[in-house]
Amino acid sequence: MAYAIQWVRSLLFVISVYVAIAVVGLGLFPWALVSRKGARAGCMNVCRYVRWAAPWMIGLKTEIRGTPPDYECIVASKHQSFLDVFLVFSAVPAGKFIMKSILKYAPIVGQYGLRIGCVPVDRGKRAAAIKQMVDGVKKGSATPGQLIIYPQGTRIAPGVKAPYKVGTAVLYEQLGQPCVPVAANVGLFWPKRGIYRKQGTAVVEFLEPIQPGLPRDEFLKLLETRIETASNRLNEEAGFHAPH
Structure with a gap:
């Protein structure tokens, strides 16, 4: 019942x-x-x-921890459901996303996305998509802010391992901006799919920024370590322990 x-x-x-x-x-x-x-x-x-x-x-409370950036940077966030989108965006003063190119044709939603500075990217071959991503961000330099990106590329349920993609590292390398990692446990309460939402406290946590200048592989490893370690801590705090 x-x-x-x-x-x-x-x-x-x-x-x-x-x-x-x-x-x-x-x-x-x-x-x-x-x-x-x-x-x-x-x-x-x-x-x-x-x-x-x-x-x-x-019965679902939300909490934002850490210090959200108010300067121009990349925000690399754990992505578990649409709730982390709402929380991360609401925490920064000028957030914008890399969005699927087809969304710019969506009524109302597409116009809002373009107006806040989102960068449309076509799906396709990885190299072409990355180049388009970098070019799009550079061309959008007139709209400064916090570029929110999901290093794993899609929503990943808590406890599920998925690789961190090179696109974030390329942006970090070529834009020369700090990267602020963000951990989350929101998927424990608001799932990737389905209607049911659990009661509890969903958290996103802004972590220590990674300053520009690291080699690509070193940056990507550090980013993954920081986000996954903090996300696992938040999961355990909420009573979830990933299977080994």
Whole structure:
């Protein structure tokens, strides 16, 4: 019975989030078209709604630890579900993403993404995608901020091992910016797929920045070590122990 009640609460919460996205997105769309501030305000308001509604609708609190960067940098985040997207974006003043190129044609969503400075990248061969990514970021230098990227490339469930891809290291090397790692345990409560959300406290943690100048392989190894070590600590803090 408790599971069924929580599932219904989760369903109502998920519906409310989509309604909030539609209402805020459409309501602020004219402002977003003429001002980047309008686009960012729309995105921030959706993030605030999620953090406000989750505790009383589904019993899920959220916490942001560490020091979010307020300078131009790469933010390399553990990615477990859409909740870490909301939390990381809401914590930095000028976040932007590398997004699938096809999303720029999506009504409303695509325009918001482009207006806040997201960089569209076509899926394809790895070398071509990386070059396009770097070129896109450099061309977007007029929109400074915190470039949020997912080093593993997709959502990875807690306890599942997946390689860290070279794209983040190439950006780090060629942009010459600090890289701020971010750990998370949000996937324990808000899964990659499905309706059900668990009660608890979901955490993202901004870690010590990695300053520019490291060799590519050394950087990638350090990034993985920092993110995975901290994420495992957050998982264990929440009562989850990865199988060996």
